Amino acid sequence: MLTIRHFTKSYKGGKKAVNDLNLVVERGDIYGFIGHNGAGKTTTIRAVVGVLDFEEGEIEIDGISMKKDPLACKSRIAYIPDNPDLYEHLTGIQYLNFIGDLFSVSKADRERLIRQYSDAFQMTVHLGDMISSYSHGMKQKLAIISALIHKPKLLVLDEPFVGLDPKAAHMLKTIMAELCNEGSAIFFSTHVLDTAEKLCNKIAIIKGGQLIAHGKTEEVKGKNSLEDVFMELIDND
Amino acid sequence: MINIWRLTKIQLLSAFGLNKALHTQEVKERRKLLLLSIAILIGVLMIAVFSFGYSYAMALAFEQIGRVELLLAIMMAVTSMVGFFTTVYKASGVLFSYKDYDLVMSLPVKTSHVVASRILQLYVLNLFFTLMVMLPAGAVYALQAHPEAYYYLLFLPAMLCIPFVPIIAATVIGALISWFSSRFRASRMISLVLTFAAVIAFMAGSFTLNGNGQEELADLGTGLADTIYKLYPLTAMYVDAVCNYRIDSFILFILLSVLSFVIFAAVLGSRYKAIHTGLMTSHAGGKYTMKPLKASTVFHALYQKELRRYFSSSNYILNTSIGMVLLLMSSVSLLFISPEQLGEVAKIPELQHYLNTLAPVFVSMFIALSCTTSSSISLEGNNLWILKSSPVPKHIILLAKVAVNLTITVPITMISCVLLIISLRTGWMDSLLLLVIPVIFACFSALIGVMVNLKLPKLEWTSEVQVVKQSAAVLVAMLIGIISLLVPAGLSILLTGVDGKIILLGAAVIMIVVSLGLYRSMKGNGERLFRGL
Numbered sequence: 219m220l221t222i223r224h225f226t227k228s229y230k231g232g233k234k235a236v237n238d239l240n241l242v243v244e245r246g247d248i249y250g251f252i253g254h255n256g257a258g259k260t261t262t263i264r265a266v267v268g269v270l271d272f273e274e275g276e277i278e279i280d281g282i283s284m285k286k287d288p289l290a291c292k293s294r295i296a297y298i299p300d301n302p303d304l305y306e307h308l309t310g311i312q313y314l315n316f317i318g319d320l321f322s323v324s325k326a327d328r329e330r331l332i333r334q335y336s337d338a339f340q341m342t343v344h345l346g347d348m349i350s351s352y353s354h355g356m357k358q359k360l361a362i363i364s365a366l367i368h369k370p371k372l373l374v375l376d377e378p379f380v381g382l383d384p385k386a387a388h389m390l391k392t393i394m395a396e397l398c399n400e401g402s403a404i405f406f407s408t409h410v411l412d413t414a415e416k417l418c419n420k421i422a423i424i425k426g427g428q429l430i431a432h433g434k435t436e437e438v439k440g441k442n443s444l445e446d447v448f449m450e451l452i453d454n455d
Numbered sequence: 456m457i458n459i460w461r462l463t464k465i466q467l468l469s470a471f472g473l474n475k476a477l478h479t480q481e482v483k484e485r486r487k488l489l490l491l492s493i494a495i496l497i498g499v500l501m502i503a504v505f506s507f508g509y510s511y512a513m514a515l516a517f518e519q520i521g522r523v524e525l526l527l528a529i530m531m532a533v534t535s536m537v538g539f540f541t542t543v544y545k546a547s548g549v550l551f552s553y554k555d556y557d558l559v560m561s562l563p564v565k566t567s568h569v570v571a572s573r574i575l576q577l578y579v580l581n582l583f584f585t586l587m588v589m590l591p592a593g594a595v596y597a598l599q600a601h602p603e604a605y606y607y608l609l610f611l612p613a614m615l616c617i618p619f620v621p622i623i624a625a626t627v628i629g630a631l632i633s634w635f636s637s638r639f640r641a642s643r644m645i646s647l648v649l650t651f652a653a654v655i656a657f658m659a660g661s662f663t664l665n666g667n668g669q670e671e672l673a674d675l676g677t678g679l680a681d682t683i684y685k686l687y688p689l690t691a692m693y694v695d696a697v698c699n700y701r702i703d704s705f706i707l708f709i710l711l712s713v714l715s716f717v718i719f720a721a722v723l724g725s726r727y728k729a730i731h732t733g734l735m736t737s738h739a740g741g742k743y744t745m746k747p748l749k750a751s752t753v754f755h756a757l758y759q760k761e762l763r764r765y766f767s768s769s770n771y772i773l774n775t776s777i778g779m780v781l782l783l784m785s786s787v788s789l790l791f792i793s794p795e796q797l798g799e800v801a802k803i804p805e806l807q808h809y810l811n812t813l814a815p816v817f818v819s820m821f822i823a824l825s826c827t828t829s830s831s832i833s834l835e836g837n838n839l840w841i842l843k844s845s846p847v848p849k850h851i852i853l854l855a856k857v858a859v860n861l862t863i864t865v866p867i868t869m870i871s872c873v874l875l876i877i878s879l880r881t882g883w884m885d886s887l888l889l890l891v892i893p894v895i896f897a898c899f900s901a902l903i904g905v906m907v908n909l910k911l912p913k914l915e916w917t918s919e920v921q922v923v924k925q926s927a928a929v930l931v932a933m934l935i936g937i938i939s940l941l942v943p944a945g946l947s948i949l950l951t952g953v954d955g956k957i958i959l960l961g962a963a964v965i966m967i968v969v970s971l972g973l974y975r976s977m978k979g980n981g982e983r984l985f986r987g988l
Contacts, residue, residue, distance in 0.1 A: 267844045268843065268844060268986075269840050269843045269844050271986050271987055288986075289846045289847070289848065290846070291846075292844060292845060292846035293846035295844070297840070297844045299840055301837070303836075303837035303838050303840070304838065304841070305760065305763075305764070305838055305841070306767075307763055307764050307767030307768070308760070308763060310743075311743065311748070312763070315748050315749070315750075315756075316756050316759075316760055317841075317845075318748070318750065319750060319751045319752070319753060319755070319756030320753055320756060320757075320845040320846070320847050321845070321846060322753070323750075324750070325747075325748060325749075325750045328748060328750070329745070329747065329748055332745070332748070333745050336745075342743060342744070342745060343741045343742060343743050343744075344739070344741055344743065345743040345745075346740060346742065346743030347739040347740055347741060347743070348739075351739040352739075
């Protein structure tokens with residue numbers, strides 16, 4: 219579903235934020251992407267969803283090159299950034315309808331899916347309010363609903379559990395599992411190693427812009443906890 | 456007190472991309488900012504040269520009646536009026552609408568000092584204009600009147616105080632409007648309507664004052680001084696201090712200026728949090744039930760979103776639709792004053808002829824002031840990820856922004872043009888040009904705005920005013936728009952042998968060609984430029 223080949227991103231001054239990263243996310247995968255602050259997680263994620271331009275390497279979504287056909291790639295992706303800055307001048311329902319229009323979701327589908335996910339996240343009664351009146355957690359929930367209403371093949375999330383209350387976090391995990399059972403894939407970054415360990419079937423650890431471990435969760439962590447492995451890998455180099 | 460300066464410095468660093476220019480490592484970015492600085496410097500120099508020439512011509516006229524000091528009086532009054540006018544509709548935005556409010560207010564700084572720093576931001580921005588007008592005027596006065604050394608000692612500190620009272624007066628009005636509006640649920644809309652009402656009342660008041668004093672204005676004697684002093688009494692105090700070396704007037708002028716600032720900061724400081732809370736709090740009903748939704752095309756969805764963005768921001772509306780308000784006001788006023796009467800008042804015998812020929816340029820000038828696109832991309836700010844990650848061709852996003860600009864400018868322009876056709880009694884050719892050229896210019900201006908904003912984005916901002924009023928893209932787009940109009944206007948005045956209509960027609964054709972080129976470039980390079988944001 220997602221193939222990253224030799225992806226390299228340099229910032230001003232020539233410093234490489236990500237260096238020669240290779241990674242494959244397959245259908246049904248819940249792929250956790252972990253690393254400390256500034257390791258290159260967000261840079262990689264932003265390039266994957268087509269928000270960040272890159273020169274070196276290749277990123278393919280469902281076999282389509284992000285460089286050659288970004289619109290086709292984006293129509294298959296849903297992205298939730300770490301800080302959900304949404305249009306504060308819109309009401310929740312106006313925002314969801316707007317996203318539905320951009321992703322050409324049919325009227326029947328968008329009504330059904332908005333109802334389904336809004337009820338699940340207990341957001342329905344708030345959809346008529348301006349987003350400016352929402353708390354951080356409510357904005358996060360709205361961003362998640364907007365990502366789900368166009369039935370993405372690849373769901374990309376940057377720190378999705380930050381700001382969510384325990385019930386909403388549980389709901390999100392359930393939905394992530396359901397999506398994968400239906401054939402979609404999920405690629406997300408997190409600092410919550412416990413969650414990553416329980417939720418993900420595959421894990422990648424990035425340090426200083428380079429992947430230092432990746433593969434099936436059991437293989438990466440072995441008999442230890444993910445936290446122990448992560449600390450060891452990060453401290454060793 | 457040092458905290459006031461610290462807070463002001465932080466705000467000013469982000470204005471005009473100054474901090475970015477100082478710290479960017481990218482060569483391309485530096486080159487762009489260097490070129491921009493040079494362009495702004497040339498613009499400032501041009502205004503200063505023009506201001507000097509204008510002051511010199513005025514000084515020669517006043518010298519004949521032995522009243523050279525009137526030059527400083529007029530320039531001071533003009534500076535103050537412009538300062539007041541340009542501040543009244545952005546005061547509320549600068550004072551209350553900024554994203555780092557929570558951060559700033561949580562600092563161990565007095566609220567009155569926070570208010571003072573916000574007013575100082577307005578002061579510094581106005582000071583640029585004051586310097587551009589008053590320094591050349593002061594130099595001309597020195598050349599013509601050969602004043603004593605006291606003049607030089609008094610002129611500079613007095614000049615630095617000129618913007619205070621007009622700014623405070625405008626800010627008082629802005630704060631009162633905000634305070635009143637903050638008590639209602641629809642606070643932003645009420646604030647917007649009241650600010651427009653204040654601007655229109657101020658302009659109408661100025662016109663009435665001028666209208667009553669037509670005879671005195673025509674007479675370059677004591678009547679003119681009386682009119683100016685009546686209009687703004689501090690002018691008399693200023694002239695007395697600087698030209699007559701009256702220390703008591705000088706001290707009083709400085710004291711009034713500084714005290715008005717200190718008292719206002721202290722008074723507003725006591726109600727600041729309550730006003731901010733009232734203005735910024737959104738009402739949450741929490742009673743929504745699912746209703747049938749309406750699906751739209753991508754373009755229509757983007758257009759609706761952009762239109763809602765426009766009407767949700769009083770700063771955006773005030774700063775970009777003031778041109779349309781002024782245009783409509785001018786067009787309505789001309790229904791009641793015939794061009795002949797206007798020509799007599801302005802002492803321009805052929806005013807009717809010039810007005811008929813140059814009316815399309817006159818109307819287009821107001822459109823140049825109403826360019827919403829030049830800040831529309833910057834205003835996306837932290838929301839840009841939504842559009843960047845959406846599967847939408849980026850030129851559609853840009854076209855939606857252009858369409859919103861045209862929605863704001865074209866209907867009012869058309870109404871104003873029809874009113875002008877009636878009041879100016881233009882012939883069929885002039886009427887046709889009056890109807891067509893402003894619409895072409897509206898398209899040209901909106902497209903220029905988008906492309907300039909793509910090249911000069913300002914996505915990190917704390918207050919919308921920084922984008923709508925102080926960003927490089929807005930300045931450059933406005934400058935391009937005005938120059939595009941001044942060139943044909945100048946040519947039709949200078950080339951007396953050529954019919955002005957032909958020149959305007961030629962300009963219109965060039966604008967169409969450039970607009971088509973911009974549209975093509977938007978389709979071709981828009982995607983790349985948008986992705987590079």
